[in-house]
Amino acid sequence: MFEVKGKRVLITGGASGIGLALVKHFLAEGACVIAVDLHGSDALTETDAELFTADVSDETELSVALERAAESGGKLDVVINNAGIALPEGRFEDADLSILEKVFNVNVKGVYLGLKYAPRYMNDGGSIINTGSAAAHITMPEYTSYSVSKSGVLAMTRTASLQLGSRGIRVNAVSPGTVLTPMESVDGPEARISVQATALERPANTDDIVGVYHFLAADESRYITGSEIRVDGGWVAGMTYKTMDKVLS
Template sequence: MFSLTDKAALVSGAAGGIGKAIAERFIAAGARVVITDVADAREAASAMGAGYLPVDVSDEDSVAEGFREAASLLGQLDIVVNNAGIGDVGTTIEKTEGEILERITRINQWGVFHGLKHAPAHISDGGSIINTSSLAALVKMAGSGAYSASKAAVISMTRMAAIELGSREIRVNAVCPGYIDTALGSGDEGRRLSEFFTALGRMGTTEDLVGVYHFLAADESRYLTGQAIAVDGGWSCGPTTRILETVLGSDSVS
């Protein structure tokens, strides 16, 4: 069940963090994988048994060439994960400089658009495209306006691509992670926020997250498309008991 044997995958933004964990999970499930990143990921790729291509997702020509080379190296593409992205700088919309907005948009929004534009020429019919969005697309937090907008756009593009590629039985879905503990880090801030705002009371790990990507990549998800799946410990459900007790008192929930 959920075997990826004989499947070939491209995972962007996989030099570390979530992307690296996704690639490792796919390889463990039997897939052949090429990872891409703007950073040098040759060492990481070699360690996990993947190929590596340098790609800047904000540059359409770089993305197009990356797809051509990956398809040539692997002989086919069955799974594409548009994962590359950057975080926000923690400023309000009023104080967000234009160059910050443009950089976040070019990488997080345009990067996924470029992936969705060039994947269809190389991915097999019946394949799976998975885009990394964010909890921030679903639940808003002050100081993340540019990031939140870019990740909300990912969900919109996911649904449009699902409609447009459905005739080839290519599935297109988005994953919306909450705070995930990686070496690239959400750090102590993410941990404290997760303890307070998630139903499960903790920050997620890559192991908590990558199973969803694995399922979406596998044939068992063949009737699931156009969806945005939150993997956030229940943050998007609403106020937790801890919030109510803090605001209203310890006897407010019994």
């Protein structure tokens, strides 16, 4: 059960972080993997994934990359719109609007364009998986652009599921909490807070995340669409004992 062997899987943001972990996972499971990223990486080059360089926020570049991926080996079965960025922004009154634009270009426009162009290069009955974030549900004082952008990803996921259901293409979102990647080190602020704020009392590793994408990519999840699966260690569930003790001590 839950085999993905032989499926053609395209992953944006595949050169690092969660995207790279997904590339390695699906390759190990026998899938044919195509990575799309602004740049390659040594770690990606060491895999058997095919790479197409593209800026996901550039309509022409992304559409061409998807077209070339389909031409190189056939239509796609799974598309994972994973590319995303987070930038420090400060308070509203001090905010630099260029940061909002940069974050939205990748996190919102990149997913929007993936949903616009990927279906034409996919087999019916396929799966689209968007990377959301627990930040769409619970945020921090200066995470405005990132949190709003990920809320937008969840809204697009629901809408796309309605549009593509007649083709049997499922559209779902995976929303990680804090994950240790090049974007967040073990001593970073989110990682340190997650020890207090999550039910499991730790940040995630990428290995904690990839299995949920695998599940949504497999045919056995064929009746799940328009849904979000949070993989946040219980952060959004509520206040932990550790947090209560910290506040009340």
